[in-house]
Amino acid sequence: FEDMITRCQPVDFEEEVDFGRVTAVAAEKLSPRIGLSIDEINDRFIQKTDAGGTPVADGVMLRHFRMQDIAQPELVLVRTFEGVPVEYQNPVTGALNSDEIHAFFFLVSPAEHTSLHLRMLARIAERADDMNFGLVWIAAVDEHALRDIFLRSDRYLTVPVLPQSPASGLIGVPVSEMEIPGGCRIVWIRQFDEVIVPTGDTVIKSGDLLTVIGDPADLNAFRRMYHD
Structure with missing residues (x-):
């Protein structure tokens, strides 16, 4: 779903x-x-x-x-x-x-x-x-x-990419080179006022907001890596 x-x-x-x-x-x-x-x-x-x-x-x-x-x-x-x-x-x-x-x-x-x-x-x-x-x-x-509105809170996660955030290491990294737990997928990225559907070549920028979907266990792993 x-x-x-x-x-x-x-x-x-x-x-x-x-x-x-x-x-x-x-x-x-x-x-x-x-x-x-x-x-x-x-x-x-x-x-x-x-x-x-x-x-x-x-x-x-x-x-x-x-x-x-x-x-x-x-x-x-x-x-x-x-x-x-x-x-x-x-x-x-x-x-x-x-x-x-x-x-x-x-x-x-x-x-x-x-x-x-x-x-x-x-x-x-x-x-x-x-x-x-x-x-x-x-x-x-x-x-x-x-x-x-339709995404269950335990099935998706939003991750801010900022210089002082746990996800700061992603700045400048293409999506294809990110370390992502197996069941997770970045489905869109908000870049300021624009929302894009990423490809493997999409480069993460400072200020991006990532939306990630996946099973709860995989999302928890993603959260530990880039959010908490």
Whole structure:
């Protein structure tokens, strides 16, 4: 789940938009990742009955489907500051309801991994059901902060690289030459106001803030090396 979140593509709409526009942008983001055309993805999300569509929490909607020939789940997050009115059929009563949505999640998972798909849905729904989710969602200052909402505290670590910090020895070192515990991965680096996805050639600079994901034991080892 954490790996999917770090790869996901957040989209912000400050202006007023409708559901069709939201879905079209999500399809544009997903198309190169899953190998379907924008129209095919849009059709699956809007018209097909196999795409889930009821709100999972107040102001939150999750659209999803599974397909063959993709290796891993892909997710697009969409935040709408103005809110988008969406009509949907209540799965219990059959009545037509309407809700104003500020958070959309568009998930596509491998067809052969049903349990994985269900786990992804459950993790998203669990976080979205938190009573403070709406406030945290709208208050997030950038896409980095939006992703952070879904990362478990025991599964990620932020490490400042400063001249007097335990990580000072990383300054000037390419990521490929860092000593990193086996299960850890640096998923992004904040360099002042910019957030980058590092490659092996990325050189760590003074003032960088590293975000690292991994299993708790490996993160503890990383913390002992570069944080504590």
